[in-house]
Amino acid sequence: MRARASSRILIIGQAPGTKVHESGIPWNDRSGDVLREWLNVDKDTFYDEARIAIIPMGFCYPGVDPRGGDNPPRPECAEAWHAALLARLPNVELTLLVGMYAQARYLAKDRKRTLTDTVAAWRDYGSNRLPLPHPSWRNLHWRRKNPWFEDEVVPELRSRVQALL
Numbered sequence: 001m002r003a004r005a006s007s008r009i010l011i012i013g014q015a016p017g018t019k020v021h022e023s024g025i026p027w028n029d030r031s032g033d034v035l036r037e038w039l040n041v042d043k044d045t046f047y048d049e050a051r052i053a054i055i056p057m058g059f060c061y062p063g064v065d066p067r068g069g070d071n072p073p074r075p076e077c078a079e080a081w082h083a084a085l086l087a088r089l090p091n092v093e094l095t096l097l098v099g100m101y102a103q104a105r106y107l108a109k110d111r112k113r114t115l116t117d118t119v120a121a122w123r124d125y126g127s128n129r130l131p132l133p134h135p136s137w138r139n140l141h142w143r144r145k146n147p148w149f150e151d152e153v154v155p156e157l158r159s160r161v162q163a164l165l
Contacts, residue, residue: 015058
């Protein structure tokens with residue numbers, strides 16, 4: 001987690017993967033490189049806590065799912081900590097909901113049936129929330145299958161981020 005009261009952008013992701021867990025730096029992996037590319041920001045800007053807050057749904061590495069990939073974030077983390085953390089971020093004007101776990105919690109009943117449908121309905125969530133797919137290499141197929149994301153959502157994301165930086 002990285003945040004300051006002055007942060008205007010909040011990124012809510014999943015949980016640290018193995019590389020991030022080892023380094024202690026959120027998004028310090030290829031997924032982070034892709035996310036920064038989508039945002040059109042460099043590492044210095046991305047890790048400037050005064051401007052961008054980063055809070056995961058789970059605060060520790062959740063372990064390996066025997067079917068492949070990582071286990072889901074542990075739900076007790078968000079339950080125990082998010083309300084208190086968000087209360088300390090009064091200046092957030094844009095929350096990026098990265099992946100289905102963040103979308104499930106923060107869009108709740110407004111979330112669509114699938115992640116694809118939720119991200120495609122990005123206009124429905126106003127100017128202060130933007131659902132995104134996880135930028136993992138595991139989602140390369142999703143991104144290729146849904147070119148509208150990079151054509152429509154990424155330019156809007158960049159515009160919103162630049163306006164707040």
